[in-house]
Structure formats: C-alpha cells, structure tokens
Amino acid sequence: MKQGQIRKALSGFYYLYDDGEMVRSKGRGVFRVRGVTPLVGDFVDYEKDGENDAVIVNVHERKNELVRPPIANVDQALLVFSVKEPNFSPKLLDRFLAVIESYGVEPVIILTKTDLLDENDAAHIRRYMDYYRGIGYTVLKTNMGDGAISEELGPIIEARTTVLTGQSGVGKSTLLNTLMPELELKTDEISDSLGRGRHTTRHVELIEFAGGLVADTPGFSSLDFDHIEKEELAGCFAEFAELSENCKFRGCLHLKEPKCAVKAAVESGEAEQFRYDHYVQFLQEIIDRKPRYPS
Template identity: 60%
Template structure:
C-alpha cells in the first residue's frame, strides 16, 4: 500500500506527498464514523485509483496535533508577533506559548517589523527578547522589508515541519514571501478601524522551504484553553517547572500554598512579574471554564 504525508487539505480533498508526486485523495467514510479527520502533517496509507487520485485508508499515530490551526506531527511552532502594527503583546505571546508548550511542541519566537521601530521602541523590544531568552526560549528579531534575521530563520526551518502561527496582520505571509518570493502569498494591509489584519490565509498547507516543510496557517486573534486543566498549567511555564522542585508540596499550583518557591521568586523579583500575572489570569480562566460533558 503506498504511503505519504498530507501537505494540503481543501474542500474535502487531501493532497498526499509521496516522493516527488502529489496524489489528490478522499478520506474513507470509516474516518467520519470514528470521528477521526485526516490532518495536514499526517502520515497516511492510501489506495491509488490512478497516478493522480486515491483514497486514504489509514492514518499513522500522531506525535502531536493542534486544533487551531488543524495540523499534526509538528516539530516546531514559529510564533510570529509584530513589534508594532499591531503592537507587541506579552499577554498574547504567553497565551500562544502555553498552548504550544501543552502540545510538547518546540516554540521559536519571531518578532517582525523591527524596521518600523523608533530607537526607544527598539530598546523595549530588545528587552522583551532578552527576557524571553532568559527563560530559555529562542527569539529572532526580523524584518521582511530589510531582510533582517531571515538567514537565521531559514536555518531553523531546515529538515523540520514548522507551523507559522500568530495574529492576523503580524506579517506571517510577508515573512514566507521573503523566504520564498515565488510563493506570492496574499497579504493585506492592517485595517485602521479594526487595528488588525483581515484573514488572508484560508487553508492549511505545507510549503517546501530550505529542505523543510512550513505551514502557513489562518490567522486568529483569540485562543481559549479548552484542553488544558488547572494542574497542567504550571508545566507550561518552563521557569516555574524549574522552581517547583523547591516547593513544599508536590503538585503545587503556585497560588496560596505555603512555602511555594514560585511565589518566593516573584516576591524576590527573580521571576518576570508579567509572566506570573498572566499565569494567574490563565489559571482563573481555566477554573471558570464551563465543564465539558
């Protein structure tokens, strides 16, 4: 039975890359009965009808999967955030980071549009970049217009499956166009009235870049913690994971527990205050979430 990887899903068809050829496939009805949908990034077996068409008959086990964007078997997530237009937001970045950490996907923070910054704004963005690096995250500062940071970004994409994720209007498509100009992906100006970009990417597709595969995904502006439980959230903050070894209680949520090493670090200014603030906000959000039945 031939095998391949789904590189695009569109209008009920799945495009399977098998060697150098792409086969347009339908999914078998059995997947719908099992409530399993093939995802871009899936390794599949398919039954060939001819050289160009076939039917997916089996999906291999996934090492991870994301719901928004719908993609599986991701090696890393490039979290694209603009320095300005829209303004850089640590709250939104931390929200993305928690969701990526919960899937055990390696994040790379990519801050775009640095060519638009004043001297004072550049210092502020550099400070944020250094703070996230101190946690252990990789951070790139880039400009599609000036081509700053693009060579370094290319090196991260080599032989890996990467997903580009972030708000609409932050420059994901512009970055991919700068990396591979022949793609000519659609981009939109930011709407002044809304302060955010229009959705220009309509489907998930894996694109070859530097011997790797990159997903350009639909932009979105809000993310909910529908799959993360309160006792899982502390594991989505790497700096808290290290500190928690010194907490008095195993399973400490770093809220009101006595002899909590995380709270002690906050009081001693050894933990970024906005990170702990966001942690408390996310914890409250998870606890107030309506139960699922």
C-alpha cells in the same frame, strides 16, 4: 499499500506527497463514522483510485495535533508577533507560548516590523525579549524585505516540521514571501477601524524550505485552554516548570500555598512579575471554565 504525507487540504481533497509526487486523495467514508479527520502533516496509507486520484485508508498514529491551526506531527512553532500595527502584546504571546508548550511543540519567537520602533519603544521591547531569551526561547527579529532572516531560519527549520502562526496582521505572509518569493502570497493592509489585518491564507499547506517543512496557517487572535488542567498550566511556563520542583507541596498551584518556589522567585526578581500575572489570569480561566461532561 502506498504511504504518503498530507501536505495540503483544500476543498475537500487531501494532497499527499509520496516519493516526489503529489497525489490528490479523499478520505474513506468510514472515517466520518469513526470520527477520524485526516490533518495536514498526517502520515497515511492510501490506495490508488483511477489514474489521478487516491483514497486514504488509514491514518498513522500522531505525535501531536493542533486544533487551531488544524495540523499534526509538528516539531516547532514560529510565533510571529509584530511590535507595531498591531502593537506587541506580552499577554497574547504568553497565551500562545503556554498553549504551544502544552502540545510538546518547541516555540520560536519572531518579531516583525521592528523598523517601526522609535528608541524608547525599542528599549521597552528589548526588556521583554531579553527575558524570553533568558528562560530558553529563541528570539529573532525582522522587518519587511529583510532577506537576512532566511539565513537565520534555515538551520532552525532544517529537517523539522514547523508551524508559522500568530495574531492576524503581524506579517506571516510577508515573512513567507521573504523566505520563498516564488509563493507570491497575497497580503492585506491593516484595517484602520479594526486595528488588525485581514488574513488572506485560506488553507493549511506544508511547504518545503531549507530541508524542512513550513506551514502557513490562518491567523487568529485568541487561544483557549480547554485541553489544559489547572495542575498542568505551570508546566507550560518554561521558568515555572523548573521552579515548581522546589515547591514544598506537590501539585502547588503557586497561588496561596506556603513555601512556593515560584512566588519566591517572583518576589526576588528571578522570575518576572508580568509572567506570573499572566499565569494567574490563565489559571483563573481554567478554574472558571464550565465542567465538561461526556456526550
């Protein structure tokens, strides 16, 4: 029995990496009956099927799996956000951060198109980024053609599997082209009428870079919290997770409970109001969602 890792899924085929070779494969028919869907990033057992093809017979247990993008065994996520075209959205970034944290994946924030900022806008963005750095996130900035980002990202990517994701039109493909010019990934201009880009990546693929693996993934503009329970959300906000340990009541939702350490930190300025406001909005989404019943 041979073992490999799925590096690309395209047109019904899975492309396995095994000891320097790429093997085209299909999943076993029984996978569909069992509800098993192999994902890019999966480690699998496979058998040869003819000279050039193979059949996946077993998918190893996953460390984690993301739904959007569909990928497994991820170590970290590069959250790519532009500061202009489309404009930077702290709420959308916090949504990405909360969902990524819920999967046990380490986020890294990358700001693109920073050369488009005037002095006032730059100071506004800097305030946010200083806070994110202060609560433990790595924050990098770049613009089109900035080769220095490759040196900054090299040590971060080395020996890890990294998802590259973010809102459509923020420059993910441009960033990958900067890191690996040989890819020549196609990029589209921002639509004036829609205010967002048309993402041109059609599949998920793990690409070798700086001793690690990077996935370019289809862009999307929103995330839901279907898999997060209301008691779990605070743990997906880095600073609130630590503060929650000092709340008077176990399972505190940080809304109206007395002696809440999170609310006290917001009132004192130790934690930012905008983060708490986003937490409350996300929490309400979770509370309001329709109950899920087993099928």
